[in-house]
Amino acid sequence: xxxxxxxxxxxxxxxxxxxxxxxxxxxxxxxxxxxxxxxxxxxxxxxxxxxxxxxxxxxxxxxxxxxxxxxxxxxxxxxxxxxxxxxxxxxxxxxxxxxxxxxxxxxxxxxxxxxxxxxxxxxxxxxxxxxxxxxxxxxxxxxxxxxxxxxxxxxxxxxxxxxxxxxxxxxxxxxxxxxxxxxxxxxxxxxxxxxxxxxxxxxxxxxxxxxxxxxxxxxxxxxxxxxxxxxxxxx
Amino acid sequence: xxxxxxxxxxxxxxxxxxxxxxxxxxxxxxxxxxxxxxxxxxxxxxxxxxxxxxxxxxxxxxxxxxxxxxxxxxxxxxxxxxxxxxxxxxxxxxxxxxxxxxxxxxxx
Numbered sequence: 001x002x003x004x005x006x007x008x009x010x011x012x013x014x015x016x017x018x019x020x021x022x023x024x025x026x027x028x029x030x031x032x033x034x035x036x037x038x039x040x041x042x043x044x045x046x047x048x049x050x051x052x053x054x055x056x057x058x059x060x061x062x063x064x065x066x067x068x069x070x071x072x073x074x075x076x077x078x079x080x081x082x083x084x085x086x087x088x089x090x091x092x093x094x095x096x097x098x099x100x101x102x103x104x105x106x107x108x109x110x111x112x113x114x115x116x117x118x119x120x121x122x123x124x125x126x127x128x129x130x131x132x133x134x135x136x137x138x139x140x141x142x143x144x145x146x147x148x149x150x151x152x153x154x155x156x157x158x159x160x161x162x163x164x165x166x167x168x169x170x171x172x173x174x175x176x177x178x179x180x181x182x183x184x185x186x187x188x189x190x191x192x193x194x195x196x197x198x199x200x201x202x203x204x205x206x207x208x209x210x211x212x213x214x215x216x217x218x219x220x221x222x223x224x225x226x227x228x229x230x231x232x233x234x235x
Numbered sequence: 236x237x238x239x240x241x242x243x244x245x246x247x248x249x250x251x252x253x254x255x256x257x258x259x260x261x262x263x264x265x266x267x268x269x270x271x272x273x274x275x276x277x278x279x280x281x282x283x284x285x286x287x288x289x290x291x292x293x294x295x296x297x298x299x300x301x302x303x304x305x306x307x308x309x310x311x312x313x314x315x316x317x318x319x320x321x322x323x324x325x326x327x328x329x330x331x332x333x334x335x336x337x338x339x340x341x342x343x
Contacts, residue, residue, distance in 0.1 A: 002333075005283075020325055021325070022323040022326070023328060023329075024325060024328055026330065038267060041238065041241075042238060045238060045241075045245070046285050048242065048244050048245065049242075049286075052245055052246055052248075052249035053245065053247075053248050053249045053252050053325060055252050056254070057287055058252060061287075062244070062245065062248055066236065066241055067250060068298045069236070070292075072236070072240070072244045072247075075244050075304060076244065076248055076251060079248035079251055079252060080251045080255070081272075081283065082283060082287070083251070083252045083255045083256075084254040084255065084279045084283060085279045085280045085283055086252065086255040086258075087255050087258045087259070087276055087279070088258055088276040088277060088279045088280065089256070090255070090257065090258045090259040090260050091258070091259040091276055092271065093259075093260070093322075094259035094266075095267070097260060099263045105257065105260045105261050106253075106257065106308050107259065108260055109253060109256040109257030109260050109261055110253060110256065111342035112256040113343065119287070141280060152253065153306045153333050156265075158236035165339070167307075167332065167335045167336070168290070168332075168340070169261050170307060170310070170331065170332060170335055171331075171332060172287075172291070172330055173287065173288045173311065174311075174314050174327055174328050174331040174332065175328065176284045176287050176288050177284075177288055177311070177327055177331070178317050178318050178323065178324040178327035178328070179280065179284055179313055179317055179324070180280070180281065180284040180285060180288065180318075181318045181319055181322060183280035183281045183284065184281050188278060189277070189278060189281035190281070192278045192281045192282040193281045193282065194285070194286045195283070196281075196282045196283070196284075196285040196286045196287070197285030197286065197288065197289040199286070200285065200287075200290050201299065202289055203241050204290055211286070211290070212286045215286035216279075216282050216283045216286055217285075218287070219278070219281070219282030219286070220275055220278050220279065222273060223278035223281065224246060224274065224278065224283060224285075227274055227278075228325075230236055230305050233336075
C-alpha cells in the first residue's frame with residue numbers, strides 16, 4: 001500500500017484526534033499496571049497481559065478472578081462477555097474496510113479499542129467521508145496502543161507506590177460511564193443498561209465474579225424482549 | 236492457579252478478544268451481520284458497561300452502601316450528570332475524580 005500525502009495527513013489526523021482521549025487512557029493503563037503488580041505477577045507477565053489482551057476492562061476482571069482463585073473457564077468466559085462489545089464494533093466498522101487488503105486486517109482488529117473505534121466511526125460518518133479509513137484508524141489506534149503500553153509499564157514500576165487515597169482506581173468506572181452515555185440511545189438500550197446495572201449489584205454474591213456475565217446476558221435479553229415487543233406494537 | 240497456567244489462560248483470553256475484534260473484519264469480509272444478530276449486538280455496550288460500573292459505585296467496600304457517607308456513589312452521580320451533559324470522557328473523569336477528592340477531604 002503506497003502512502004502518499006493524503007494517507008500521511010489522515011494518519012496524523014487520527015493521532016491528533018486521539019490526544020484528548022489519552023486523559024482517559026492514561027489513568028486506566030496505570031491502574032491496570034498497578035493491579036498486575038498487586039496480583040503478584042512477575043514483571044514479564046504483567047507486561048505480557050497488556051500486550052496479549054490489550055483491553056483494560058477484561059484485563060482487570062481477569063486479574064481479579066486470578067486473585068480470588070476462580071477457575072480458568074470463568075476467566076475466559078468473563079473476558080469473552082466483557083469484550084462482546086468488540087463484535088458490535090467490528091460489525092459496524094467492517095463496511096468501511098471493504099477495500100483493505102487482507103494482510104492489514106489483523107492489525108486493524110488488534111487496534112480496535114473502545115477509543116479507536118469511537119474516533120474512527122465518528123470520522124467516517126462525517127459528510128466529506130474518509131478516503132483512506134485505514135490510515136486514520138491506524139493513526140488513532142497506534143497512538144492509543146503506545147500510550148497504553150507505556151503507562152501500563154509505568155504502573156508496574158509505581159506498583160503500590162500510588163497511595164490508595166488518591167482513588168485512581170475510580171477512573172475505571174468513570175471511563176465506562178463516559179462510554180455508556182452515547183451507547184444508551186433508546187428504550188431497549190436504556191432497559192438493558194438498567195437491568196445489567198441492578199443485576200451486577202444484586203448478584204454480587206455469586207462466586208468467581210459471575211455477576212458480570214449474568215448482568216450482561218440478562219441486560220441483552222431484556223433489551224431484546226423490549227425491542228421485539230416495540231416492533232410488534234408498531235407493525 | 237500457578238503463574239504459568241495463568242499466563243496460558245491470559246493467552247486464551249487474548250485469542251478470544253482478538254477474534255471478537257476481528258469477527259467481521261477478518262472472517263466476514265465486511266458483510267453485514269444478520270438483522271437479528273445486529274439487534275443483539277447493538278445492545279451489547281449498554282448491557283456490559285453498567286455491570287462494570289454499579290458495583291464500584293454502590294459497593295466500594297464489597298457490601299451495598301446506598302448512603303450519603305459513600306463518597307464514590309456521590310462522586311459517581313456528579314460524573315454521570317457531567318457525562319450526560321458534556322458527553323466527554325475527559326470531563327467525566329476530571330469531574331468524577333475531583334468530586335471524589337473533595338468529598339473525601341470534606342468528610343475526613
